[in-house]
Amino acid sequence: MAGNSRRKGAMRKPGTKKGAVVGSGGQRRKGLEGKGPTPKAHERPNHKAYRKPASAQKRPQQRKDSGPTSELVAGRNPVVECLRAEVPATALYVALGVDADERVTEAVRMAADRGISVLEVSRPELDKLTHNAVHQGLALQIPPYEYAHPDDLLEAAKNSGEDALLVALDGVTDPRNLGAVIRSAAAFGAHGVVVPQRRSASITAVAWRTSAGTAANLPVAVATNLTRTLKDWADTGVMVAGLDADGSITIDELELANGPIVVVVGSEGRGLSRLVKERCDETVSIPMAAGVESLNASVATSVVLAEIARRRRVAGRI
Template sequence: MAGNDRRRGGMRKSNKKGMVVGSGGQRRKGLRGKGPTPKAEHRVSHPAKRRADARARAEQQRLKRQAAAESQPELVCGRNPVVECIRADVPASGLFVAQGIDVDDRVTEAVREANTRGISVLEVPRTELDRMTGGAVHQGLALQVPQYKYAQPEEVLDAAIESGIPPLIVALDGVTDPRNLGAVIRSAAAFGAHGVVVPQRRSAGLTAVAWRTSAGTAAKLPVAKAVNLTRTLKDLKKAGLMVVGLDADADVTVDDLELASGPLVVVVGSEGRGLSRLVRETCDQTVSIPMATGVESLNASVAAGVVLAEVARRRRLR
């Protein structure tokens, strides 16, 4: 129609010279979807990604510090713990003796046995020994021991089965005090247990404090680390062991522990919160310890000793 070329919008305007061409389908391609939107922590320059990267770096640094700490030797302090560790053939690398120490039978035995076993004996100023032990009560003696080499739960079970007597294993759930761990190891060894299992996380490790409290028995009794304690308990149940947990609210007491004479796992929880929910649900039975009125709970290591003593008594009467 004549005059349409003057209508507003009737002609395409372009700054290009010559013929105006189409988009060649590029506009249609630009309308296509690019897939689901990535999560915030995966988007470049997003604050969530920066926070995620910072957490990853912090975790990497923590693992490096943990690996460095695990490669460092430990110092067992005190005359009795040092002598007992040497008697138990703990793989020590050095015995530190404070200058001007008051010599008694324990010091004499420690130095004599260290020389016999090829352990280096070094005399150091008392102030230096104070620094090395972090101010701990060392009584002039400190024994340098390597980091403890944990066993696998399967190794503890295999050794228990090969012993020819019903397996007895102690598992700790959330016990974070190394003194409690050392005391439990000592009680477990005293009452015939084949090993102790601790979870990999939220649990005390076999540090020098635990070595000292165990009085060297940690060198005789294997201690295993479980990546997942609940899964490990289920594996032990599949192997034929019954799992008994200590619970202050249980209706059954240790006086009625009929499972004691068979293959058994005794699970001890923390003094504060006791057994975790998943561990309690995994137990075949929970038992309590009769106590006088007005006493709320026992220390975890004391409770373990009471139950293990009862298990050992019942096994002797079989």
């Protein structure tokens, strides 16, 4: 049939849009010609790498490490609790037209008594300051905490005339645990707490509140490398005791309590890291009733510090 035959010279029906019957019209030859090397990604206008430098120029440059910044505690109860605990604060923000109940009145009174600036702001502005948190018309500005150096803790122990009693936290990331440890350390006569620079809770408003203000009186240091800090302390004669569920001794056998000692506490789930555990002179366990796997990090710290304080009282060292 004309137009459907494959033989050379066959005729097509008029009006069809198909190409030539014989040959490719040079298309195959052109397709075999080289097009040169593929342009790099940043040279192709439709590639995201081409558009990235232009968009980066439009955005202002931001510092990756802007350092510590102030923190805002939002909500009536949290603000009142922080003021009662005498957490350092620089300003109290009160929303205009707020319903002044007893908590608002108490917060304003305590702030005024402590010389903290009381600033009235609009509710939209307070929403912006607190990043739309539930502030209930109150927010308290907390300045960044000033950490000590690990050597400062040994110096504080030396100046006290007592054997050093220090606490080191290894992998404790809950600021409430950190605050509770600080409170227990202060209650049982410790000279300071050290936390690692990475993978650790920091002194936030939550930690301030949990410590009941004792963070203002007990130095907290940051160790760039906790293992190295423990080694440096050990070189000065401080014994290292790590809390561990499978410890080599129990707190009933903790004879190291009557000398310079640092108690190392790991996270509740993971416990002590391998390198820190290898640095310990002793690993200490707390005897517990059957069926209880472990204690909260702050509770375990309180138990051991209480035992150390008891032994030192009996020995007449405090």
